[in-house]
Amino acid sequence: xxxxxxxxxxxxxxxxxxxxxxxxxxxxxxxxxxxxxxxxxxxxxxxxxxxxxxxxxxxxxxxxxxxxxxxxxxxxxxxxxxxxxxxxxxxxxxxxxxxxxxxxxxxxxxxxxxxxxxxxxxxxxxxxxxxxxxxxxxxxxxxxxxxxxxxxxxxxxxxxxxxxxxxxxxxxxxxxxxxxxxxxxxxxxxxxxxxxxxxxxxxxxxxxxxxxxxxxxxxxxxxxxxxxxxxxxxxxxxxxx
Amino acid sequence: xxxxxxxxxxxxxxxxxxxxxxxxxxxxxxxxxxxxxxxxxxxxxxxxxxxxxxxxxxxxx
Numbered sequence: 001x002x003x004x005x006x007x008x009x010x011x012x013x014x015x016x017x018x019x020x021x022x023x024x025x026x027x028x029x030x031x032x033x034x035x036x037x038x039x040x041x042x043x044x045x046x047x048x049x050x051x052x053x054x055x056x057x058x059x060x061x062x063x064x065x066x067x068x069x070x071x072x073x074x075x076x077x078x079x080x081x082x083x084x085x086x087x088x089x090x091x092x093x094x095x096x097x098x099x100x101x102x103x104x105x106x107x108x109x110x111x112x113x114x115x116x117x118x119x120x121x122x123x124x125x126x127x128x129x130x131x132x133x134x135x136x137x138x139x140x141x142x143x144x145x146x147x148x149x150x151x152x153x154x155x156x157x158x159x160x161x162x163x164x165x166x167x168x169x170x171x172x173x174x175x176x177x178x179x180x181x182x183x184x185x186x187x188x189x190x191x192x193x194x195x196x197x198x199x200x201x202x203x204x205x206x207x208x209x210x211x212x213x214x215x216x217x218x219x220x221x222x223x224x225x226x227x228x229x230x231x232x233x234x235x236x237x238x239x240x241x
Numbered sequence: 242x243x244x245x246x247x248x249x250x251x252x253x254x255x256x257x258x259x260x261x262x263x264x265x266x267x268x269x270x271x272x273x274x275x276x277x278x279x280x281x282x283x284x285x286x287x288x289x290x291x292x293x294x295x296x297x298x299x300x301x302x
Contacts, residue, residue, distance in 0.1 A: 035262070039262070040248075044252060049252045049254060050252035050253075050254045050255075050258055051251075051254045051258060052256050053251070053256055053262075053263045054258055057261055057262055057265040058261070061265065096272065096276075097272065099271070100268050100272045103268065104264065104265050104268055104269075107256065107261075108265060110259040110266070111257045111258075112257065112261065113261055114257060115257050117253055136265040173293075176245040177257075184244075213269065213273075216273075217272065217273065217276045220276045220277055220279075220280040221276050221279070221280065222277055223280050223284075224276070224279045224280040224282075224283045224284075227280070227283035227284060227287045228283055229285070230281065230287055231286055231287055231290060234290045234291070234294065235290070238294070
């Protein structure tokens with residue numbers, strides 16, 4: 001199946017109409033199960049006590065912050081190179097979701113840092129690079145708003161997204177490259193997760209819940225952007241007729 | 242009752258754990274509602290535009 005199979009907006013709308021409710025239900029169920037496991041079932045950590053429960057929202061939020069940006073950057077590249085008619089909409093639609101999760105990663109990290117590190121914030125490589133990620137998202141969204149011609153806006157925003165993609169590996173490896181208070185990766189490691197299954201399961205279920213949530217909102221926002229594009233075209237046609 | 246208090250206190254860290262979960266759910270709910278509302282509004286506007294166009298075309302015929 002060629003990539004352009006889904007380039008047809010009508011086909012996309014039909015497919016999205018089927019997937020969106022399913023993803024929404026899946027997100028709700030996984031979130032309820034995940035919250036129960038995270039708050040009730042999972043044991044307290046022998047070092048961090050009950051604060052370790054913050055991990056179950058902090059880590060999936062941080063993963064989503066990076067995932068959404070990677071998605072945004074790939075969609076931007078596809079839009080620039082292949083002129084796929086839905087790619088710039090997908091990139092635009094993913095930005096507010098990514099910004100939300102980046103904000104949440106920062107706030108929950110702060111709420112975890114205070115009792116464990118004794119400070120809300122440190123200007124180290126991990127925290128600073130994630131803060132830059134938040135500004136990249138906001139800048140990306142502002143650029144879309146600032147340029148009236150939507151084709152020009154799409155191009156400028158896509159270029160910004162690709163330049164900003166440098167930040168993604170910096171965030172991922174910042175804990176290995178620079179000295180930091182932040183702990184290194186304990187799940188996405190070359191030699192397997194260094195985390196007990198009783199904590200790994202709730203973490204993975206929360207991560208899946210956030211993914212399903214992302215799919216639901218992405219589809220809704222893409223359908224909205226498509227509609228807005230059609231509305232603009234209809235109004236333009238009316239004015240000229 | 243005691244177990245509820247114990248659960249809420251989160252070993253003395255309730256002041257950090259609950260706000261963390263609270264803000265995550267709050268922001269996720271906010272973004273959800275905003276996205277769904279935006280999408281439904283766009284569907285409505287598009288339908289109205291298409292209807293009025295069709296009506297005008299019918300009149301023209």
